[in-house]
Structure formats: structure tokens, C-alpha cells
Amino acid sequence: MLVKRFIVAATIFATVLVGGLSVAGAQSERRAVRVWMTTGDQKNLLTEQPSSALMAPVAGAPTVTIDPSASYQPIEGFGASITDSSAHVLAASPHRDQIMRDLFDPEQGLGLSYLRQPIGASDFVAGPQYTYDDMPPGKTDYPQQHFSIAHDEAQILPLLGEAKRLNPNLQIVATPWSPPAWMKTNDSLIGGRLIDTPAIYHSYALYLVKFIEAYRSQGVTVNAITVQNEPQNRTPSGYPGTDMSAAQEEKVIEALGPMLQAAGLRTKILAYDHNWSEHPNDVANTPPDETQDTNDYPQEVLSSPAARWVYGTAYHCYFGDPSAQSTLHDQFPTKAIYFTECTGSLSSNPATTFSDTLHWHTRFLTVGAVRNWARTVITWNLALDPSGGPHNGGCGTCFGVVTIDPQTGQATPTADYYVLGHVTRFVKPGAVRIGSNVAGNIWNVAFRNPDGSIVLLANDDDWGTGSQTFNVRLGAREFSYNLPAGAVATF
CATH class of the missing domain: 3.20.20.80 (Glycosidases)
Structure with missing residues (x-):
């Protein structure tokens, strides 16, 4: 079996799943943005973060803009x-x-x-x-x-x-x-x-x-x-x-x-x-x-x-x-x-x-x-x-x-x-990569699943100790997130 920490996960890479948004600015039913993170200190291992970690947009912060109209390769x-x-x-x-x-x-x-x-x-x-x-x-x-x-x-x-x-x-x-x-x-x-x-x-x-x-x-x-x-x-x-x-x-x-x-x-x-x-x-x-x-x-x-x-x-x-x-x-x-x-x-x-x-x-x-x-x-x-x-x-x-x-x-x-x-x-079978920009130290890639849900994978490309606050924009929706140095998150 896998030891317990195999199941719990938090990477300083964050993954963000933006449910219910298949096109920018869609006014269909929306689910809350969720985020999972893994950090280099292993305190977070693919661990879902509390919704309070998502904040209102911060003026002047780097902004990752997701563009579902730009489609690239299938995954x-x-x-x-x-x-x-x-x-x-x-x-x-x-x-x-x-x-x-x-x-x-x-x-x-x-x-x-x-x-x-x-x-x-x-x-x-x-x-x-x-x-x-x-x-x-x-x-x-x-x-x-x-x-x-x-x-x-x-x-x-x-x-x-x-x-x-x-x-x-x-x-x-x-x-x-x-x-x-x-x-x-x-x-x-x-x-x-x-x-x-x-x-x-x-x-x-x-x-x-x-x-x-x-x-x-x-x-x-x-x-x-x-x-x-x-x-x-x-x-x-x-x-x-x-x-x-x-x-x-x-x-x-x-x-x-x-x-x-x-x-x-x-x-x-x-x-x-x-x-x-x-x-x-x-x-x-x-x-x-x-x-x-x-x-x-x-x-x-x-x-x-x-x-x-x-x-x-x-x-x-x-x-x-x-x-x-x-x-x-x-x-x-x-x-x-x-x-x-x-x-x-x-x-x-x-x-x-x-x-x-x-x-x-x-x-x-x-x-x-x-x-x-x-x-x-x-x-x-x-x-x-x-x-x-x-x-x-x-x-x-x-x-x-x-x-x-x-x-x-x-x-x-x-x-x-x-x-x-x-x-x-x-990221599900049949997903495609869609448009997103690199903003500040936040390297990222975005996907659209067959059901229309949007996934954003983000990494703070900073080998130091500082965290990075950045905004994420998808159509009319926008929020900010503070990502620890070197961390991975999925939204």
C-alpha cells in the first residue's frame, strides 16, 4: 500500500479547476474555483486548499489570462x-x-x-x-x-x-x-x-x-x-x-x-x-x-x-x-x-x-x-x-x-x-491545451477538458524563499492567489 502521505498532496505547483466555464465570460452555472497545491517542504502534497486562499484581484500583480479561444495540441x-x-x-x-x-x-x-x-x-x-x-x-x-x-x-x-x-x-x-x-x-x-x-x-x-x-x-x-x-x-x-x-x-x-x-x-x-x-x-x-x-x-x-x-x-x-x-x-x-x-x-x-x-x-x-x-x-x-x-x-x-x-x-x-x-x-482524455500567458515568475499551462471545464497548472519559478501573488483572469472572472516559491498549484 502507499504510505499515508502518498494520498495527501500539496505541491508548490497549484492546479486550479475552473468548473462550468467553457468560454470566456460565459454566464452559465458556475462552480467555485478550487485549488490543489504541492510545496517543496512537503507540507502540502496535492492538498486541496481552503477557498479563503483565493482572494480578490490585486492591482499591479502579474496576471495570467486564460484564452479558451486559442486551441493548440490535443493531450x-x-x-x-x-x-x-x-x-x-x-x-x-x-x-x-x-x-x-x-x-x-x-x-x-x-x-x-x-x-x-x-x-x-x-x-x-x-x-x-x-x-x-x-x-x-x-x-x-x-x-x-x-x-x-x-x-x-x-x-x-x-x-x-x-x-x-x-x-x-x-x-x-x-x-x-x-x-x-x-x-x-x-x-x-x-x-x-x-x-x-x-x-x-x-x-x-x-x-x-x-x-x-x-x-x-x-x-x-x-x-x-x-x-x-x-x-x-x-x-x-x-x-x-x-x-x-x-x-x-x-x-x-x-x-x-x-x-x-x-x-x-x-x-x-x-x-x-x-x-x-x-x-x-x-x-x-x-x-x-x-x-x-x-x-x-x-x-x-x-x-x-x-x-x-x-x-x-x-x-x-x-x-x-x-x-x-x-x-x-x-x-x-x-x-x-x-x-x-x-x-x-x-x-x-x-x-x-x-x-x-x-x-x-x-x-x-x-x-x-x-x-x-x-x-x-x-x-x-x-x-x-x-x-x-x-x-x-x-x-x-x-x-x-x-x-x-x-x-x-x-x-x-x-x-x-x-x-x-x-x-x-x-486533465482528462480528450483535453486540449488552450491559451495562457506567462506572467512574472508564474509559469503555467491551461487546458480545456471535453466537458468544458478549464484547468490551469501554475508554478512559481522562483528558487528563492519569496512567494508570488498573481491574478488569474478567465473572461469576466478574476481572482488572485499567493503561491509559495517553487510551489505547484492546479486550479
């Missing part, structure tokens, strides 16, 4: 990843079912609605690294005769099925960290490139199609797929990864698109799946034939013939800033934008990890990425143990949405639980 969902490690710690907990309800039930829990699932091993595995068609050294399997998802049937797929039963609106994007080693230049899951032959591209596309079909046979629909996690991470630290140039990604997509179509699969292909800007470490390791990809990788793919098969582009948070998404959207406005990975990680001062994560992930993900056209916000591991594991290589300071105690099986929410909860509990 598809928010969530995390049931990695092999997450499945391992969840399956071992005697409170698994309650934890899953708390995370996925849209009525009684957070209502997480989008998962990113590794295709084979990532760095977060509880055992050896694997793919679904591993062969002995020197052996190949171009027709994928040995393909099997038996590994996932033990723990991952039962949890995915449970998540889907709890939230029927749940969607999944799937991502490989590495093709099978026999397809690669170094015969290893770690590093190397895909062998540059038509037969390998065809076999790899077949591998991905077989994965989608195998998951479908287990009742799990894969709504979208990328063909390589972080393709410019050429030297992963002891975990699966592949150096895949834009030119190679295009060849994979050109093989995969027609194969999906022929199989009658409606899975969307997303390009890139890496940072807002190329990390300096990746730039330093760029081979001569990939220099044109630096900071222009998604543009390369979307400008190629492969673009006809590409639905959109996926981004991560580990370098750059979310404005890269708007730059790409302006260049390719018919292609969707997804945000697919950002892990929580221990701060240099562990005592500030909660407040740092709450602030940064709201500012740059649930506000920043969404203001820059993202249809999803996905963090990383759904659940890990207190040491940030198990993991096999890669990150040693990461944490999940919840931390599960191996002795008691109880789950404790991390800051990312509240970051996600400030949107998942209020």
Missing part, C-alpha cells in the same frame, strides 16, 4: 515506464494491487494514462540484458524464427494488463534500447551500429512488428513506437544502446512503415527519441559521417522520404530546453510532438531532491514541454527500490514515481508522483 496522456526493474519491485510487493490502483485508477488514484515500454532490456533490468531474439555468437535469425516475449510474460505483461484494466484509456509507446546483438557491427547490445544492409533493415523491422503483434496477442495495444532510444548516445555506460544515424533511422522507418501497413497495424512511428539538443558528450563522440545530425537529427528524418511514415517526434530532457519542440513544430506543423523520458535523480544535496525535482519537472515538463506542443509527458521508472534499483549499468542516482520498500512492500511517492498528479487528476 494524449501522462505517465512513466513499467521497466523490467519496476515490474520486479512491484511484483514482489504484497501490496501490488493497491499500488497499481493508486497509480492508474482515474477515479481513486492518479489515473496515469501513458506508458513508455522498453522493447527488450534497458539499463533498468533486474537480471541479464536481453532482447526477444538473442542468438549464440556467430548465429543469425533473419526470419525471426526464435522470436519470443516469454521474458515479459512473467511480470511486465501482467502489470500492463492490470494497468489497462484500471485505466481503459491507457496508451503505450514502445522503444528499443538495442536490436539483437547479431544485427550489430560489434555483436553486442552495448554500443555499435546496426549493420548497414537491406536484409538487416528488413529483419529489424520484422522484429519490431513481431513485438507489436505479440503484445497485441496478450491484450496490450502498442499505440506508438520509436525505432531507437537515444540514437546519439553512442557510448552507453554498460547498458544497451545503439549509435543510429539519422540516415540509418530513415532506412529502418522505410522498412517498418510498409510492414506495419501490410500487417494491418495502426501503430504510429515516432522519430528521434532523444534530447532537446545534442549533449556535449554525444557531440564529442560524433563520427565524421554523422556530423550533419548534430542538433538537426529530427529535421533530417522529417525532411527525408521516410517522413511519410512518421507521425511525430519524441524528445527527452537531458540537454537543451523545450523550445526545441516549438522550433520543430514550426518547421513541420503537421507532425506531432511527444515528450517521452525524463528521470528523477538525486540532487547534489539529497535534502533538496524533492523540492528540486518538483520545481524542475513542473517548470520544464508538465508546463514547459506542454507549452511547446508535447501531447504527452512521460517520466522514467514507475517504481524502484530505495537504492534506485535494480539496474544493470546506467543511472545510479535515479528514482521512480514511487519507491517500494523491499522489506514491507509499501510504496512511498516521490516528487514525480505529485508532478504527474497535478495533471493526471484534472
Whole structure:
């Protein structure tokens, strides 16, 4: 089960639900504005605030004006990843079912609605690294005769099925960290490139199609797929990864698109799946034939013939800033934008990890990425143990949405639980982003739900100790609110 503070919540991010107002100045029945807040000191954790906290407008205060007439992207969902490690710690907990309800039930829990699932091993595995068609050294399997998802049937797929039963609106994007080693230049899951032959591209596309079909046979629909996690991470630290140039990604997509179509699969292909800007470490390791990809990788793919098969582009948070998404959207406005990975990680001062994560992930993900056209916000591991594991290589300071105690099986929410909860509990399937302005230190994003209700997520982007009073205006309605430094609120 979740410890008590998992249920109570107050982030210094405030979420405001303005009920009954579907258009500015509407004179239909109005409900009172309600506000939930989380603060960095954890005294408020998605906690509903008293109505007295809402005040009359303050002259001269920054004003956030919500504009329902300005509509942007549809919102598809928010969530995390049931990695092999997450499945391992969840399956071992005697409170698994309650934890899953708390995370996925849209009525009684957070209502997480989008998962990113590794295709084979990532760095977060509880055992050896694997793919679904591993062969002995020197052996190949171009027709994928040995393909099997038996590994996932033990723990991952039962949890995915449970998540889907709890939230029927749940969607999944799937991502490989590495093709099978026999397809690669170094015969290893770690590093190397895909062998540059038509037969390998065809076999790899077949591998991905077989994965989608195998998951479908287990009742799990894969709504979208990328063909390589972080393709410019050429030297992963002891975990699966592949150096895949834009030119190679295009060849994979050109093989995969027609194969999906022929199989009658409606899975969307997303390009890139890496940072807002190329990390300096990746730039330093760029081979001569990939220099044109630096900071222009998604543009390369979307400008190629492969673009006809590409639905959109996926981004991560580990370098750059979310404005890269708007730059790409302006260049390719018919292609969707997804945000697919950002892990929580221990701060240099562990005592500030909660407040740092709450602030940064709201500012740059649930506000920043969404203001820059993202249809999803996905963090990383759904659940890990207190040491940030198990993991096999890669990150040693990461944490999940919840931390599960191996002795008691109880789950404790991390800051990312509240970051996600400030949107998942209020922004419903079919919502769209609508207009709002950044005012003073108040970074925010607004949504209109299918029932016409308006949601405003606000973050005081002040790393100091001072609070910020600001006004919120929606048509003829206006009020003010005092938000503590670094806090998150949903109205």
C-alpha cells in the first residue's frame, strides 16, 4: 500500500479547476474555483486548499489570462515506464494491487494514462540484458524464427494488463534500447551500429512488428513506437544502446512503415527519441559521417522520404530546453510532438531532491514541454527500490514515481508522483491545451477538458524563499492567489 502521505498532496505547483466555464465570460452555472497545491517542504502534497486562499484581484500583480479561444495540441496522456526493474519491485510487493490502483485508477488514484515500454532490456533490468531474439555468437535469425516475449510474460505483461484494466484509456509507446546483438557491427547490445544492409533493415523491422503483434496477442495495444532510444548516445555506460544515424533511422522507418501497413497495424512511428539538443558528450563522440545530425537529427528524418511514415517526434530532457519542440513544430506543423523520458535523480544535496525535482519537472515538463506542443509527458521508472534499483549499468542516482520498500512492500511517492498528479487528476482524455500567458515568475499551462471545464497548472519559478501573488483572469472572472516559491498549484 502507499504510505499515508502518498494520498495527501500539496505541491508548490497549484492546479486550479475552473468548473462550468467553457468560454470566456460565459454566464452559465458556475462552480467555485478550487485549488490543489504541492510545496517543496512537503507540507502540502496535492492538498486541496481552503477557498479563503483565493482572494480578490490585486492591482499591479502579474496576471495570467486564460484564452479558451486559442486551441493548440490535443493531450494524449501522462505517465512513466513499467521497466523490467519496476515490474520486479512491484511484483514482489504484497501490496501490488493497491499500488497499481493508486497509480492508474482515474477515479481513486492518479489515473496515469501513458506508458513508455522498453522493447527488450534497458539499463533498468533486474537480471541479464536481453532482447526477444538473442542468438549464440556467430548465429543469425533473419526470419525471426526464435522470436519470443516469454521474458515479459512473467511480470511486465501482467502489470500492463492490470494497468489497462484500471485505466481503459491507457496508451503505450514502445522503444528499443538495442536490436539483437547479431544485427550489430560489434555483436553486442552495448554500443555499435546496426549493420548497414537491406536484409538487416528488413529483419529489424520484422522484429519490431513481431513485438507489436505479440503484445497485441496478450491484450496490450502498442499505440506508438520509436525505432531507437537515444540514437546519439553512442557510448552507453554498460547498458544497451545503439549509435543510429539519422540516415540509418530513415532506412529502418522505410522498412517498418510498409510492414506495419501490410500487417494491418495502426501503430504510429515516432522519430528521434532523444534530447532537446545534442549533449556535449554525444557531440564529442560524433563520427565524421554523422556530423550533419548534430542538433538537426529530427529535421533530417522529417525532411527525408521516410517522413511519410512518421507521425511525430519524441524528445527527452537531458540537454537543451523545450523550445526545441516549438522550433520543430514550426518547421513541420503537421507532425506531432511527444515528450517521452525524463528521470528523477538525486540532487547534489539529497535534502533538496524533492523540492528540486518538483520545481524542475513542473517548470520544464508538465508546463514547459506542454507549452511547446508535447501531447504527452512521460517520466522514467514507475517504481524502484530505495537504492534506485535494480539496474544493470546506467543511472545510479535515479528514482521512480514511487519507491517500494523491499522489506514491507509499501510504496512511498516521490516528487514525480505529485508532478504527474497535478495533471493526471484534472486533465482528462480528450483535453486540449488552450491559451495562457506567462506572467512574472508564474509559469503555467491551461487546458480545456471535453466537458468544458478549464484547468490551469501554475508554478512559481522562483528558487528563492519569496512567494508570488498573481491574478488569474478567465473572461469576466478574476481572482488572485499567493503561491509559495517553487510551489505547484492546479486550479
